Amino acid sequence: MNTVVCIKQVPDTETLIKVQGAGIVTEGIKWVMNPYDEFAVEEALRQKEKMKAGSVAIVSLGPDRGIEAIRTGLAMGADTAVHVNDAAYYDKADPYATAAALAAAIKGLQYDAIFMGKQAIDDDAAQVPAMLAEMLGIPAITMVVKFEVAADKSTATVTREIEGGQAVVEVPLPAVFSAQKGLNEPRYASLPGIMKAKKKPVDVKTAADLGASEGPKTVVKEMTLPPARQAGKVIAGDDAAAKAKELARILHEEVKIV
Amino acid sequence: MAGTLIYAEVQKGEIKKGSFEVTSKAKELGGDVAVCLIGKGVEGLASQLAKYGADKVYVVDGPEYENYVTEAYVQAFKQVADTVSPAVILASATAQGKDLVPAVAARLGVGAISDCVDLKKEGDKVVAKRPVYAGKAYAMVEAVADPQVIAVRPNSFAVKEVAGAGAVEKAAVSLDASKIKAVVKSIEVAQTDEPDQTEAEIIVSGGRGMKGPENFKMLEDLAKLFGPTATTGASRAAVDAGWREHSYQVGQTGKTVSPNLYIACGISGAIQHLAGMGTSKVIVAINKDAEAPIFQKADYGVVDDLFNVVPALISEIQKVKG
CATH class of the missing domain: 3.40.50.620 (HUPs)
Known part of the structure; x- marks a missing residue:
């Protein structure tokens, strides 16, 4: 089975975000592969291993530093990569423009399925899977927690998370699948994997090389920080029971929730 | 327009x-x-x-x-x-x-x-x-x-x-x-009236301090006292330990929530968790560690053992409700 995995490099979840104009201060940030994309890479690798055939291609839009996340994917076991390395395009890219660049890069590839994280944990938009599918003219199944493909690779039967439960959906391939936590347990890159990754081919393109020129459809005007929360009142009391009694009074009389 | x-x-x-x-x-x-x-x-x-x-x-x-x-x-x-x-x-x-x-x-x-x-x-x-x-x-x-x-x-x-x-x-x-290529083969929805965490008005959430999956029962009991708009949540630590399903997870790799009331029980308050619930209107933290970062965000803090506080809180709220 041939798969494409779309990944994005994002600030590590430990990052304290500082804003600057319509963006964030990128100095000092530790960049990692988007955690949801790790599930996507893992699933693609598992499908290839199960079928004992095929290849896994990483596709990523990002500036120079994005290569590190791509190498992580290659070190996990992906075979090839396309790096749409275009800082000018990336800086302005909204989900639509991102999907357009990825679609342009994917059009030249062979694939039965496209995997990606359900959202990137930077802009949290969760739009690219559906938009990419629309641009490629194939279905998107989002929030996938279980993935099985028919032996003839004609269809996939997937379980997706829905409100309050799960739905099992059958879809003909190719299709886009967005990975939710729970799909699998991503592997760590092994040391030999990391060494091998250095020699794997990475095709570097600009958005213009790929003919992706439509540009963003939404614009960030400004970034702000949430108002700082002040530490509140520590509830006094001789023992847990007294504190609980006071808390119940507060919830009743001050918060007015009980 | x-x-x-x-x-x-x-x-x-x-x-x-x-x-x-x-x-x-x-x-x-x-x-x-x-x-x-x-x-x-x-x-x-x-x-x-x-x-x-x-x-x-x-x-x-x-x-x-x-x-x-x-x-x-x-x-x-x-x-x-x-x-x-x-x-x-x-x-x-x-x-x-x-x-x-x-x-x-x-x-x-x-x-x-x-x-x-x-x-x-x-x-x-x-x-x-x-x-x-x-x-x-x-x-x-x-x-x-x-x-x-x-x-x-x-x-x-x-x-x-x-x-x-x-x-x-x-x-x-x-x-x-x-x-229309995708076909829904089956749907399984839990028989619960609890709202989704992102839509709930009250969330009672548990973390590593809950010590095990069986102890979440008391958080469910507490949530029930608040009525049909309340539900339970969990920190990443509790989900990664296998105590709760991922659908309960609040935080950067879970759900971002902003309920009217968020009660954090045994949650230390990692930056990823605080990001996910920081817009809650009122935050209550119950944790025996007075140094836990969650207290920096909480409107009301109870520094004590949650295993004593939560059951006492349940009975006090029952009293208030009559």
């Missing part, structure tokens, strides 16, 4: 509260408010939308809409959108809304703005405020062209009843069945 078109979502035979919230907000923003209601046997619900500000409700009703399938709903909604040609499209950013909205936008050839918590009008544009980095920052975003497609996080706006009755019209929609 040419008005707003709203996607109204039906779950378990009822219109979601978030759909009423965006209808009320659309009325406040001004212009005509049209709503597209899709489902099987939903026509009878249409009049409810008028109460919250819908001038016109387009109903797409049929057996083919019994289960939500992205492509069928996108086709139906787009046909209604083509009729209305709205300047703005709004939907509630529920699980279904998050799936539908970007697909609709892409089909219309425009962008979308996800999971917004506030909207304001500047000329012909709606400027949307949305949390990014799981709430560590906010972005003010606007669309470059109409329709401006915007999904709004549940609980962001109040529902407001208005006078006047909206018209209800059956929309003539034809589906291209050849394009």
Whole structure:
């Protein structure tokens, strides 16, 4: 089975975000592969291993530093990569423009399925899977927690998370699948994997090389920080029971929730 | 402006509260408010939308809409959108809304703005405020062209009843069945009346300090005392330990929530967790570690053993409720 995995490099979840104009201060940030994309890479690798055939291609839009996340994917076991390395395009890219660049890069590839994280944990938009599918003219199944493909690779039967439960959906391939936590347990890159990754081919393109020129459809005007929360009142009391009694009074009389 | 078109979502035979919230907000923003209601046997619900500000409700009703399938709903909604040609499209950013909205936008050839918590009008544009980095920052975003497609996080706006009755019209929609490729084979929904964490007004959440899965029972008991708008949550530590399903996880790799009341039990308050619940209106923290970062965010802190505090709190609240 041939798969494409779309990944994005994002600030590590430990990052304290500082804003600057319509963006964030990128100095000092530790960049990692988007955690949801790790599930996507893992699933693609598992499908290839199960079928004992095929290849896994990483596709990523990002500036120079994005290569590190791509190498992580290659070190996990992906075979090839396309790096749409275009800082000018990336800086302005909204989900639509991102999907357009990825679609342009994917059009030249062979694939039965496209995997990606359900959202990137930077802009949290969760739009690219559906938009990419629309641009490629194939279905998107989002929030996938279980993935099985028919032996003839004609269809996939997937379980997706829905409100309050799960739905099992059958879809003909190719299709886009967005990975939710729970799909699998991503592997760590092994040391030999990391060494091998250095020699794997990475095709570097600009958005213009790929003919992706439509540009963003939404614009960030400004970034702000949430108002700082002040530490509140520590509830006094001789023992847990007294504190609980006071808390119940507060919830009743001050918060007015009980 | 040419008005707003709203996607109204039906779950378990009822219109979601978030759909009423965006209808009320659309009325406040001004212009005509049209709503597209899709489902099987939903026509009878249409009049409810008028109460919250819908001038016109387009109903797409049929057996083919019994289960939500992205492509069928996108086709139906787009046909209604083509009729209305709205300047703005709004939907509630529920699980279904998050799936539908970007697909609709892409089909219309425009962008979308996800999971917004506030909207304001500047000329012909709606400027949307949305949390990014799981709430560590906010972005003010606007669309470059109409329709401006915007999904709004549940609980962001109040529902407001208005006078006047909206018209209800059956929309003539034809589906291209050849394009509907995904088939829903089965749906399994837990038999619970608990709201989703993103829509709950009260969340009682547990972390590593809960010590094991069996102890979440008392958090469920506490949540139940707060009524049907309350549910439970969990920190990443509790989910990674296998004590709770991932669907309960609050934080950067879980759900971002903003309930009226968030009670954190045995949660230390890692930056990823604080990002995910920092916009809660009132935060209560119960933790025996006085140095836990959660206390820096909490409106009310109880420094004590949660295994003593929570059961006592349950009985005190029972007393208050009589």
